[in-house]
Amino acid sequence: MSLRISIFPLTGAILFPELQLPLHIFEPRYRAMVGDALARDRLIGMIQPTDEIEGAPLYDVGCIGKIDDVETSEDGRYNIVLTGQSRFRLIRELEVSTPFRQAEVELIEEPAEEYLTLGERASFEHESRKFADSQGYSIDWDSVARLDDVSLINGVSQIAPFDSAAKQALLEAPDLRTRCDLLVQLMEFFGKSDPDDDRVTLQ
Incomplete structure (x- = not known):
């Protein structure tokens, strides 16, 4: 199964299914991304870039997060909490007119009933x-x-x-x-x- 998602490339930040990740959103392009997600499905793909330079290529695997909590400040900034939904594998980044990046991804099926001895x-x-x-x-x-x-x-x-x-x-x-x-x-x-x-x- 493949789908199109908005992606948030953030070095050093990863998200796992069922876990939560609080984020402070202040850059205009990512404020636009959150606003777009809130108007649609509340989903954002967290993924790391391979370098910290602007527009760097992305790693192959990330995790879709759903916005479960949001606070908006008077200046348009957001404090959000993402809850991990599913890991995904990057198929390709899309050419878009939005200020934030988007990609086509496929979901990764997680192993069932995992445990340690x-x-x-x-x-x-x-x-x-x-x-x-x-x-x-x-x-x-x-x-x-x-x-x-x-x-x-x-x-x-x-x-x-x-x-x-x-x-x-x-x-x-x-x-x-x-x-x-x-x-x-x-x-x-x-x-x-x-x-x-x-x-x-x-x-």
């Missing part, structure tokens, strides 16, 4: 604690323990302080176990960095 879950939580401690993060681990496997892995993938390429790899992972394994590897790698230093080293 008890050992996989325990290993992931152990590595998460090590990473949080190394970076100085304060985490409510009791709340973490109550999350189901999909919400935990996808939630960490969405908010983790990794670079855009790493976050894109997490979004493109074909299933939960692959994403979990990749998250552990990334936490081991990025956990070696100084939280007060932008550099990441393997030593």
Whole structure:
């Protein structure tokens, strides 16, 4: 199934199905995009550009979000909350007259009833604690323990302080176990960095 959607290319921001992403919309072209979405189906495709230059090519995979909450300021800015609907694969970007970009995409069918084994879950939580401690993060681990496997892995993938390429790899992972394994590897790698230093080293 393919469809045409408005896309919001934003470096470092990814969205997963069933999760939420708050956004502050202030650029005129994206205010136009939100206004258009609100007048139609409330859907926006979140996708990362491959570079931060204007009009950069897009990565192959993004996620459609539905505007579930919106606040409008007097100067026309929006505060919105997107709820992820489905990951998609980019077919082609369209030539359009709108100030915002649009694309033809195909939806990605998600694997059904994904879960981790008890050992996989325990290993992931152990590595998460090590990473949080190394970076100085304060985490409510009791709340973490109550999350189901999909919400935990996808939630960490969405908010983790990794670079855009790493976050894109997490979004493109074909299933939960692959994403979990990749998250552990990334936490081991990025956990070696100084939280007060932008550099990441393997030593």
